[in-house]
């Protein structure tokens with residue numbers, strides 16, 4: 001069987017051009033990640049100061065009314081979900097910055113292929129290419145249902 005024809009002669013030049021491009025892309029993405037990380041941390045702190053992260057059981061029992069209690073529990077669930085989302089965001093940004101520092105950034109965690117720039121620009125903390133992310137979400141969805 002014959003191997004496919006080699007890539008064009010200028011593949012090497014293109015690679016150099018891409019490396020320059022890569023550096024500027026990475027600088028932009030690092031800035032975006034820093035910004036997102038700060039935003040998420042600030043929001044998280046604001047929520048935690050409001051006592052959102054304290055479970056209802058841990059609060060002083062001053063709500064005698066059952067209806068009040070239900071409302072308090074519901075409010076807790078809402079802000080708890082927000083705290084969880086923010087904490088996930090913080091750790092995703094931290095992991096992405098970690099990968100940047102170790103020059104492992106931009107490769108899909110599952111298939112190892114480079115994640116396309118447009119996807120990274122839209123979601124700097126993305127750990128997977130679109131296909132693997134879909135597969136991953138399908139898996140965790142199934143797990144959540146089990």
Ligand SMILES: [Zn+2]
Nearest residue numbers: 108111129132
């Ligand atoms: Zn992938």
